[in-house]
Amino acid sequence: MSIRELVLKNRSYRRFYEEYRLDRDVPLELVDLARLSSSGANLQSLKYLLSTEPEQNARIFDTLGWAGYLKEWDGPGEGERPSGYIVVLFDQNIAKTPFWDHGIAAQSILLGAAERGLGGCMFGNIRKDDLRASLGIEDHLEILLVIALGKPKEEVRLVPLGPDGDVKYYRDADGIHYVPKRALNDIIHEPHHPKEA
Amino acid sequence: MSIRELVLKNRSYRRFYEEYRLDRDVPLELVDLARLSSSGANLQSLKYLLSTEPEQNARIFDTLGWAGYLKEWDGPGEGERPSGYIVVLFDQNIAKTPFWDHGIAAQSILLGAAERGLGGCMFGNIRKDDLRASLGIEDHLEILLVIALGKPKEEVRLVPLGPDGDVKYYRDADGIHYVPKRALNDIIHEPHHPKEA
Numbered sequence: 001m002s003i004r005e006l007v008l009k010n011r012s013y014r015r016f017y018e019e020y021r022l023d024r025d026v027p028l029e030l031v032d033l034a035r036l037s038s039s040g041a042n043l044q045s046l047k048y049l050l051s052t053e054p055e056q057n058a059r060i061f062d063t064l065g066w067a068g069y070l071k072e073w074d075g076p077g078e079g080e081r082p083s084g085y086i087v088v089l090f091d092q093n094i095a096k097t098p099f100w101d102h103g104i105a106a107q108s109i110l111l112g113a114a115e116r117g118l119g120g121c122m123f124g125n126i127r128k129d130d131l132r133a134s135l136g137i138e139d140h141l142e143i144l145l146v147i148a149l150g151k152p153k154e155e156v157r158l159v160p161l162g163p164d165g166d167v168k169y170y171r172d173a174d175g176i177h178y179v180p181k182r183a184l185n186d187i188i189h190e191p192h193h194p195k196e197a
Numbered sequence: 198m199s200i201r202e203l204v205l206k207n208r209s210y211r212r213f214y215e216e217y218r219l220d221r222d223v224p225l226e227l228v229d230l231a232r233l234s235s236s237g238a239n240l241q242s243l244k245y246l247l248s249t250e251p252e253q254n255a256r257i258f259d260t261l262g263w264a265g266y267l268k269e270w271d272g273p274g275e276g277e278r279p280s281g282y283i284v285v286l287f288d289q290n291i292a293k294t295p296f297w298d299h300g301i302a303a304q305s306i307l308l309g310a311a312e313r314g315l316g317g318c319m320f321g322n323i324r325k326d327d328l329r330a331s332l333g334i335e336d337h338l339e340i341l342l343v344i345a346l347g348k349p350k351e352e353v354r355l356v357p358l359g360p361d362g363d364v365k366y367y368r369d370a371d372g373i374h375y376v377p378k379r380a381l382n383d384i385i386h387e388p389h390h391p392k393e394a
Contacts, residue, residue, distance in 0.1 A: 003312045006200065007233050007305055032381050036204050036355065037304060040321055041265060042364045044379045047386040068238060089386055099321055100342065103300015107234060108204055111308070115200045124237055124296055141386065145297065158233065167239045182241045184229050189244040189286055189338065 001115065008158075010114035011179070012121040014067055015080040016150030022052045022084035026116065027149060031086065033108040040099025047141060049087035059134045060085045064146060065125030069168040082120065082148035087131070089141040102144045109147055119152035161186075198312065205355075207311035208376070209318040211264055212277040213347030219249045219281035223313065224346060228283065230305040237296025244338060246284035256331045257282045261343060262322030266365040279317065279345035284328070286338040299341045306344055316349035358383075 001009070027050045034046070051057055061082070066075030076082075086109060090098040106122050113120055123146040131143055154177055161167065161180045169179045198206070224247045231243070248254055258279070263272030273279075283306060287295040303319050310317055320343040328340055351374055358364065358377045366376045 003203065003305075003309050004230060004233075007230050010234070012235050028381070028385070031385065033201060033204050035378060035381055035384055036201075037207070038209050038307075038319060040319075042366055042376060044364060044384070047384050049386045087386075100297055100300030100303065100319075103297030103302075104304040105300070106297065107301040107304040108200075110235075112200050122235060122237075122297075137386075167241060169239055179239060181232060184225070184232055187232055187241070187244050188225070188228065189246045189284075189334075 003111075006111050006114050010110050011119065011152075011156035011158075013119040013150070013152035013154060013156060014121055014148075014177075015076045015152070015154040015175075016082050016119075016148075017153050018076075018079050018081045018083060018150065020083050020151040022149060024050060024052045026118070027052065027084055027086050030109040030112045030149075033112045034105035037104050037108045039101050039104070040097075041095075043095040044101075045091050045095035045098050046101055046105055046144075047089040047091050049089060049135065049137070050084070051087070052084040056135070057082065057085060060087065060131065060146060063127040063131040063134065064123050064148070065127075067169075068125065070171065073171075080153055081150075083150040085149065086147040087135070087137075088144045088147065089137065090144050092140045092142060098142075098144060106145060106147055113149055117151070118149055120147050120149040122147055200308075203308050203311050207307050208316065208349075208353035208355075210316035210347070210349035210351060210353065211318055211345075211374075212273045212349070212351040213279050213316075213345075214350050215273075215276050215278045215280060215347065217280050217348040219346060221247060221249045223315070224249065224281055224283050227306040227309045227346075230309045231302035234301050234305045236298050236301070237294070238292075240292040241298075242288050242292035242295050243298055243302055243341075244286040244288050246286060246332065246334070247281070248284070249281040253332070254279065254282060257284065257328065257343060260324040260328040260331065261320050261345075262324075264366075265322065267368065270368075277350055278347075280347040282346065283344040284332070284334075285341045285344065286334065287341050289337045289339060295341060303342060303344055310346055314348070315346055317344050317346040319344055
């Protein structure tokens with residue numbers, strides 16, 4: 001699969017076949033992709049907590065804010081929840097900043113998931129204090145984000161941004177999830193006044 | 198190529214065949230990979246400035262801090278410099294934070310480059326005021342990072358971290374660049390005291 005096909009396949013999924021059991025080797029292999037990716041000043045300050053057991057999955061699920069734009073929807077019901085999670089932590093004993101390593105890592109992880117026919121979603125909207133307490137995460141490890149993983153049970157379609165410029169994703173009556181994306185031309189910046197050297 | 202092969206191929210390169218001319222379509226296709234990748238709250242606040250012309254490349258080159266750990270090396274000499282750059286900007290008129298979108302975007306871009314037999318390097322060490330003035334970047338666009346692109350002219354090898362835990366990369370007498378990487382076991386966090394619910 002080309003990287004473009006993989007990037008297109010790698011959508012943010014929020015409903016899953018929860019009965020699909022995620023072998024711990026899968027998130028481990030995905031974290032290895034993150035490990036082998038680049039890291040600011042090569043400091044490699046990220047740590048990863050893997051969850052594939054239902055009891056721990058439920059603890060993590062309870063701390064996540066799902067799909068902020070879908071006001072009528074509180075997140076996936078029982079039977080449609082993720083089969084596992086990777087909690088991305090920043091070890092403050094190693095560095096002063098994670099730079100943008102967590103974005104690099106999360107993208108490597110989710111592209112690897114897409115290649116395996118899996119999918120997921122990155123969460124920044126987390127009740128972090130609750131998650132820290134529930135999982136016993138030490139104070140020097142800052143919770144950066146949570147990646148949900150599972151076998152996707154929904155269709156996600158990219159559509160052009162409408163004339164109103166609204167970026168909010170939405171669902172139709174059949175549960176298909178639509179994500180408006182800006183056009184390529186609209187994100188290329190042309191310098192207006194380059195000064196002569 | 199599997200995502201693992203691509204991730205392994207995608208090293209941080211700092212010396213290039215500068216005579217290789219980068220067609221503007223290449224960074225454009227790579228930015229399209231970033232465009233199609235996920236974005237926090239789908240806000241898509243990143244903008245991209247593309248540079249493939251020698252004069253503009255030189256302006257960008259002059260603002261970059263190269264390879265902080267190689268104290269004897271000021272960066273690539275003439276003939277070994279990148280053939281182009283993508284400057285990643287955060288449009289503050291769109292969002293309050295880019296989240297970790299720039300990491301996601303940069304990883305998509307560089308995996309796409311690796312697939313095309315190209316390579317590059319992410320820079321956070323930038324004289325941002327100089328770059329802003331030199332390229333005429335408006336104030337509402339925050340410079341997040343610069344991605345250098347070109348045809349790599351060096352070999353980069355991953356090696357295990359030594360017993361001293363030193364993460365600094367180094368070169369041998371043949372100019373081969375070594376990057377110490379933490380072991381997978383050392384970046385997996387095992388919760389120590391999960392509280393019972």
